[in-house]
Every structure is written in structure tokens, then in C-alpha cells.
Amino acid sequence: MRQNIHAQKILILDFGSQYTQLIARRVREIGVYSEIHAFDMSAEDIRAFAPQGIILAGGPESVTGSDTPRAPGVVFEMGVPVLGICYGMQTMAEQLGGKVATSNHREFGYAEVQVVGDGQLLDGIVDRDDSTGRWLDVWMSHGDQVSAMPEGFKLMAQTETCPIAAMADDERQFYGVQFHPEVTHTLKGQEILERFIRTLSGCDALWTAENIIDDLVVRVREQVGSGKVLLGLSGGVDSSVVAALLHKAIGDQLTCVFVDNGLLRKNEGDQVMATFAQNMGVKVIRADAEDLFLGKLKGISDPEEKRKVIGHTFIEVFDAEATKLKDVHFLAQGTIYPDVIESAAAKTGKAHVIKSHHNVGGLPDDMAMELVEPLRELFKDEVRRIGVALGLPHDMVYRHPFPGPGLGVRILGEVKKEYADILREADAIFMEELYKSGWYHKVNQAFVVFLPVKSVGVVGDGRRYEWVVALRAVETIDFMTARWAHLPYELIERVSNRIINSIEGISRVAYDVSSKPPATIEWE
Numbered sequence: 001m002r003q004n005i006h007a008q009k010i011l012i013l014d015f016g017s018q019y020t021q022l023i024a025r026r027v028r029e030i031g032v033y034s035e036i037h038a039f040d041m042s043a044e045d046i047r048a049f050a051p052q053g054i055i056l057a058g059g060p061e062s063v064t065g066s067d068t069p070r071a072p073g074v075v076f077e078m079g080v081p082v083l084g085i086c087y088g089m090q091t092m093a094e095q096l097g098g099k100v101a102t103s104n105h106r107e108f109g110y111a112e113v114q115v116v117g118d119g120q121l122l123d124g125i126v127d128r129d130d131s132t133g134r135w136l137d138v139w140m141s142h143g144d145q146v147s148a149m150p151e152g153f154k155l156m157a158q159t160e161t162c163p164i165a166a167m168a169d170d171e172r173q174f175y176g177v178q179f180h181p182e183v184t185h186t187l188k189g190q191e192i193l194e195r196f197i198r199t200l201s202g203c204d205a206l207w208t209a210e211n212i213i214d215d216l217v218v219r220v221r222e223q224v225g226s227g228k229v230l231l232g233l234s235g236g237v238d239s240s241v242v243a244a245l246l247h248k249a250i251g252d253q254l255t256c257v258f259v260d261n262g263l264l265r266k267n268e269g270d271q272v273m274a275t276f277a278q279n280m281g282v283k284v285i286r287a288d289a290e291d292l293f294l295g296k297l298k299g300i301s302d303p304e305e306k307r308k309v310i311g312h313t314f315i316e317v318f319d320a321e322a323t324k325l326k327d328v329h330f331l332a333q334g335t336i337y338p339d340v341i342e343s344a345a346a347k348t349g350k351a352h353v354i355k356s357h358h359n360v361g362g363l364p365d366d367m368a369m370e371l372v373e374p375l376r377e378l379f380k381d382e383v384r385r386i387g388v389a390l391g392l393p394h395d396m397v398y399r400h401p402f403p404g405p406g407l408g409v410r411i412l413g414e415v416k417k418e419y420a421d422i423l424r425e426a427d428a429i430f431m432e433e434l435y436k437s438g439w440y441h442k443v444n445q446a447f448v449v450f451l452p453v454k455s456v457g458v459v460g461d462g463r464r465y466e467w468v469v470a471l472r473a474v475e476t477i478d479f480m481t482a483r484w485a486h487l488p489y490e491l492i493e494r495v496s497n498r499i500i501n502s503i504e505g506i507s508r509v510a511y512d513v514s515s516k517p518p519a520t521i522e523w524e
């Protein structure tokens with residue numbers, strides 16, 4: 001029987017903390033569906049969402065200020081358990097009649113809190129239990145703290161500098177922690193969240209890959225009926241998982257278009273066709289558009305200009321393929337939850353445009369297709385798990401991201417076929433050596449960049465005057481910041497030797513040791 005995996009869910013109210021997404025992921029890891037909403041969500045919407053428990057997250061502001069965010073009153077009137085984390089705890093305290101003060105100890109980082117009493121949230125959860133008491137290793141990040149608890153609350157944990165480090169009203173099931181259970185530095189953090197979600201809020205762990213797939217299949221079928229669906233398939237993680245999912249849900253009502261723009265990695269197109277068309281029986285049209293793309297890119301060397309040209313040409317090719325297929329009413333996309341959250345944040349913020357990311361989202365209105373976005377509620381790790389459960393090859397599901405403009409932004413300046421061909425060979429050698437040495441999965445993204453400058457070398461007894469390439473490998477969690485990967489010298493040496501010895505057009509290999517910021521991951 002199909003489980004209603006959204007029946008039991010946790011609402012997370014966001015006060016602007018950088019950790020709010022992490023809380024949502026932790027809740028999902030525990031097996032329970034959660035959504036993040038802004039702190040000023042209306043009472044009506046909160047009641048309609050019908051959460052089994054509510055988490056008030058952290059935030060950069062101070063509850064002591066008059067014009068700062070508060071939780072909607074309804075949160076404390078619904079009879080469901082509420083957990084306040086940091087700012088969330090502080091606003092809970094203030095709204096229920098307690099006091100918050102700016103302390104002269106700004107605490108940032110590791111702390112040890114002493115657990116006191118027998119509150120439900122922390123009962124039996126402990127890192128160290130000895131003659132000095134029961135202690136938890138936690139991570140703190142705050143300037144304010146609760147100085148007086150509201151009526152009905154009792155103390156759950158304390159430190160020397162933060163006398164009210166956790167508090168609870170077990171009767172009403174209101175809990176507050178000054179530390180951050182969502183970060184891994186809080187060793188028992190996951191256990192504490194699990195206690196809140198599973199035991200205190202009574203949620204079952206229904207959010208599993210198999211249940212998610214069953215649910216998405218039914219929902220896709222409901223949405224599209226007997227209509228035809230078109231999907232842009234890049235071979236990247238998100239669109240591949242959408243392809244596998246839609247194939248399961250609607251079989252040959254799905255047609256995928258794979259655009260070979262001449263800016264792909266070596267054998268990429270053949271791999272996509274082999275995986276999807278041959279092995280999985282998915283209908284995939286391969287649009288050979290190398291000449292078109294390279295033609296349009298001729299003479300253009302400005303990075304932003306190149307991105308725009310590539311984006312527009314994509315739409316052109318895609319549009320042409322869509323028109324050829326008759327009666328397509330739906331366009332599928334691999335939009336995932338962070339995209340949704342980030343674009344909501346982007347609407348309110350004033351972030352600078354550093355690079356305009358390519359997307360098929362800019363398709364012309366007159367295509368009049370309805371969007372199908374089955375992964376909209378999922379984080380990347382969940383997308384990967386359902387990809388594996390759908391039978392996609394592990395290597396495809398766990399591959400590094402590959403940007404839409406592809407090699408177009410990894411060939412600096414003007415893009416030429418000659419350069420792309422050389423780059424593909426060098427990149428293939430780098431990838432092969434990364435896999436062989438076990439480093440592919442230890443870094444989060446790696447590639448080769450083509451530099452259109454010539455350098456002198458000596459190969460055998462001859463002089464070589466050829467191009468330069470740079471190897472790039474980074475470690476990152478969110479791709480917003482990144483550290484250059486400290487690959488072993490022997491590995492870099494092997495890659496460099498193989499590239500220079502086997503590719504005639506390259507005379508020199510460099511290794512990129514720039515972190516982000518101030519550099520970006522891609523070179524353009």
C-alpha cells in the first residue's frame with residue numbers, strides 16, 4: 001500500500017540562520033519530511049501545513065532589539081511540540097514571558113554543557129557521565145542568552161558562562177537549546193533531534209528512498225495523465241534521476257532530448273545514450289548541435305557573453321526538438337530543493353551576479369508547456385539515494401557536477417574545436433587517474449582548464465611550442481566556498497607526465513592552488 005509520506009511532518013521556521021537548511025536535512029535523514037518557511041508564515045498556513053512538531057531555527061538578529069523577528073503566536077497554541085534552537089530558544093523565552101539579555105561572553109565554537117534534571121528531550125543522552133556530572137559536547141554560536149525562563153519551564157543544561165543553556169516545559173512540550181544540535185560538532189545532536197522528532201513529536205520514519213519514489217510516481221501520474229513529457233537530459237545527476245523516475249512513472253510518454261553541443265567531456269554523449277537509451281529503454285533523441293554551438297561562439301571571448309550565447313543556443317535547439325515532437329504538454333526539469341530555497345532567498349536579497357548560471361528555465365512562453373519538477377522537495381543527497389534505488393549506475397549518481405556551458409567555460413577566451421578536442425583528452429586522463437587512485441570521490445569537483453597561451457617545452461630531442469592546461473580539484477560542501485584539494489604530488493606528477501607525453505598539443509601542465517573565495521571554482 002502507498003504510504004502517505006507527507007502525513008507526518010516537521011515545520012521549520014527560518015529566522016535567517018545559515019544552518020536552517022542543515023536542520024531540514026537532518027530531519028529528513030531521521031526519516032521525516034520537513035519544510036522550511038519564513039518566520040512570518042501566516043497562522044492560517046501553519047494550521048493548514050499541520051505539522052506534528054515545529055522547530056524555531058537560529059538567526060543573526062537579537063531578540064533584545066524591538067524590531068526583530070518573532071514566532072507567530074499560533075506556534076504556541078497548536079498543542080504540538082516546539083523546539084527552539086539558539087535564536088529560536090531566545091524568542092520562545094521572550095514571547096512566553098521570560099527574559100533575554102545580551103551577554104558579555106560571545107560564545108563561538110566548542111563548549112561542554114552540563115545536563116541537569118530529568119527533562120524528556122535530553123534524558124539519557126550524554127557524552128560523559130562521571131563524578132562531576134553529566135556532560136554533552138556541543139557547538140555554540142551566540143551573543144545573547146536567556147536570562148530568565150518563562151513560567152512553567154525548568155532548567156535542562158548549563159555552562160559557566162551560559163547558565164540557561166537548555167530549558168523545557170515538559171507539560172506543554174516546549175523545548176529550547178542554546179547550542180546547535182544540527183551541526184556535527186554537537187556529537188549527540190542527531191540523537192537529540194531524533195528524540196524531538198520521533199519520540200516527542202511522534203513521527204514515524206516514513207521518508208525512505210522507496211517510499212519517496214512510490215509517492216513521486218503516483219504524483220507524476222496524477223499530474224500528467226496520458227500527456228507527453230519532454231526532458232532535457234544532460235547526463236548530470238539531477239536530470240538523470242528525473243529521467244529514471246519519469247520512465248518508471250510514465251514509460252514511453254517520456255521523451256528526452258540530449259543536446260550534444262560539442263562542449264561535453266570525452267565519450268559523454270555515448271555514455272548517456274548507452275545508459276538511458278540502450279540499457280534502460282528510455283526514448284532519447286540526440287541532437288547533434290556541435291557545429292551550431294561552435295559557429296555561434298566564433299569570435300566571442302568574453303565569459304558572460306559566451307554563457308549567454310550558449311544559454312540561448314540551448315533554448316533554440318531544445319525548442320526546435322520540442323516543435324518536432326507533436327502534442328507535448330509538459331516540460332520536466334531537475335529543479336531540487338536548494339534551488340527553490342535559493343531562488344526564494346535571491347528574491348529578497350541583493351546578491352551580486354558573479355556568473356549567470358545557464359538553465360533551461362528561460363524557455364520561451366509560447367512553448368506553453370506545464371512544468372513537471374518531481375525533485376523540487378529533495379536535497380541532493382536524497383536525489384542521489386533515490387537515483388541508486390531507481391537502478392542508475394553508482395558512478396553516474398555520484399559524479400561531480402558538470403556546468404551546463406560545459407567546456408565552453410573551461411576554454412578561456414574564444415572556443416575552438418581544436419581546443420575542445422585537446423581539452424577532452426587531457427580531462428579524460430585526469431579523471432582516469434583520479435578514479436584509479438581513489439581520489440575522485442575524495443574531492444567534490446575536478447577538471448582541466450585550457451589556457452590559450454603557448455609555452456616552450458622539450459620532448460625527446462625536439463622543441464615543442466604548444467598549449468598550457470591547468471588541473472583544478474576542489475573540496476567543498478556547498479560549492480559556495482571551496483578549498484583547493486591537496487592531491488598527492490605523485491598523482492599530479494603522473495597526470496602531468498601522461499598529458500604531456502600523450503597529447504601533442506600540450507607542452508605544460510599547471511596545478512591551480514586558488515581557493516574560493518576569492519577565486520571561483522570554474523575559471524570563467
Ligand SMILES: Nc1ncnc2c1ncn2[C@@H]1O[C@H](COP(=O)(O)OP(=O)(O)OP(=O)(O)O)[C@@H](O)[C@H]1O
Nearest residue numbers: 232233234236237238239257258259334401402404
Ligand atoms: N547537454 C544537455 N542536453 C540537454 N539538456 C541539458 C544539457 N545540459 C543541461 N541541460 C538541462 O539543463 C538543466 C540544468 O543543468 P545542470 O547542469 O544544472 O543540472 P544537471 O546536469 O541535471 O545536474 P548536475 O548539477 O549534476 O550537473 C539539466 O537538468 C538539463 O535539463
Ligand SMILES: O=c1[nH]c(=O)c2[nH+]cn([C@@H]3O[C@H](COP(=O)(O)O)[C@@H](O)[C@H]3O)c2[nH]1
Nearest residue numbers: 355356357358401403404405479520521522
Ligand atoms: O549548471 C551550471 N551552469 C553554469 O553556468 C555554471 N557555472 C558554474 N557552475 C558550477 O557551479 C559551481 C560553482 O562554480 P563557481 O565557483 O565557478 O561559480 C561549480 O560546481 C560549477 O561547476 C555552473 N553550473
Ligand SMILES: NC(=O)CC[C@H](N)C(=O)O
Nearest residue numbers: 058059086087142143144
Ligand atoms: N545563532 C543564533 O541563532 C544567534 C542568535 C542571536 N543572534 C545571538 O547572537 O545570540
Ligand SMILES: [Mg+2]
Nearest residue numbers: 234236402403
Ligand atoms: Mg549538469
